[in-house]
Amino acid sequence: MKNELLVGLEVFLLKEKYKDYKKAKVALLTHQGAVTRDFKLSYQIFFTLFGEKLLYLFSPQHGLFSEKQANMIGSPDEREPLYGILVKSLYGPRLTPDPEDLKGIDVIFVDLQDVGCRVYTYIWTLYLLLSVADILGKEVVILDRPNPLGDRVEGPLLERSYFSFVGLDRLPMRHGLTIGEIALYFQKRHFPNLSLKVISMENYQRDKIFPFYKRPWILPSPNLPTFECAYAYAGMVLLEGTNLSEGRGTTLPFLIFGAPYLHFKETYSLLLEKFSFEDWGIRLRPLVFEPSFDKWKGKRCFGFQIMVEDYSLFRPVSFALNLLKLIKDTHKEFEFLEGPYEFEKDKKPIEILIGNPKVLNWIFGNEKESLDLLLKKELDLFLEEVNSFRLYP
Secondary structure, eight states, X not given: OTTOOBOHHHHHHHTTGGGGGTTXXXXXXXXXXXXXXXXXBHHHHHHHHHGGXXXXXXXXXXXXXXXXXXXXXXXXXEEOTTTOOEEEESSSSOSSOOHHHHTXXXXXXXXXXXXXXXXXXXXXXXXXXXHHHHHHTOEEEEEOOOOTTTTOOEEEEOOGGGOBTTBSSOOEEEOOOOHHHHHHHHHHHHOTTOOEEEEOOBSOOTTOOGGGGOOOOOOSSTTOOSHHHHHHHHHHGGGGGBSSBOSTTSSSTTTEEEETTOOHHHHHHHHHHHOOXXXXXXXXXXXXEXXXXXXXXXXXXXXXXXXXXXXXXXXXXXXXXXXXXXXXXXXXXXXXXXXXXXXXXXXXXXHHHHOOHHHHHHHTTOOOSOHHHHHHTTHHXXXXXXXXXXXXX
């Protein structure tokens, strides 16, 4: 089809770029979301191309088949079921590749479907892999994929004092970059001598969101079963740091929220009073739900479903922060949870999720600047920095 999107893996095949590596011993960091349009897994294709020279697969959080739940639920090393290839987990037994596992490797390929949000851990698994490859002098090749949220950027910008496994570099919450561009960002800032190559996509329009490409959504993790959930996740993930349910344990994670203690009628009235939903491009549908696992398992939760009517207007980060402050200020039962969270024991989950002291102060009523101004701080500098290596117009 003319002007059809070709992801990096498809360009790698159709342009026969794999021939440049026919003598190489390779490893591949991937998961089940990395497929071609006809649903071939990237590692199936790599096994066909490289055979026994494909020495390892590496898997990110949630495992090779994206079945593991979140927050320190690791996946083991294993043999994948189709060809018996050894899978080395980079979330569980280790977070960083063992240098020993890379000594016999010539090239490390990366094919991951990211979701465009700073706290989604796949980009930090990539960061740690690049750090080891840089030390060992190994080449890394990224097979690029779309940022499903498009190129819109939303703060806050992560501060160094809040670095953790949900943020190891200064990125905004929504960074607007593809995973190939993220790799180039990391190279520029930390690994200037790294041998890094990106197999770019063709016919990618960076300002378009995922449905534009009419490709099937393959869930990259258990609680992002649809694109709609992934879009809301960019902000509603902040609820993970609270005793509000973000919908885990339901069929609509990150699109619904609530708690047994939520004052249904009063909260709805306050939301209608304080929010102009037309400006947000959303509506809220009142509902009652019972999570089958996670927070409030088996308990009746009162809450709402986010119905997105206009994605060009919906800013999930700003919405979630406004929502959290409103519920914190009006419900004495509301709490911020204690850790550990994603291997961080010293700071609260909400602190490393937000990652910005001024925005945290705003939530607690100790900051005079408006949220809109705080979310825009230093974003111009970030955009200026990344403009030098954007791969797509």
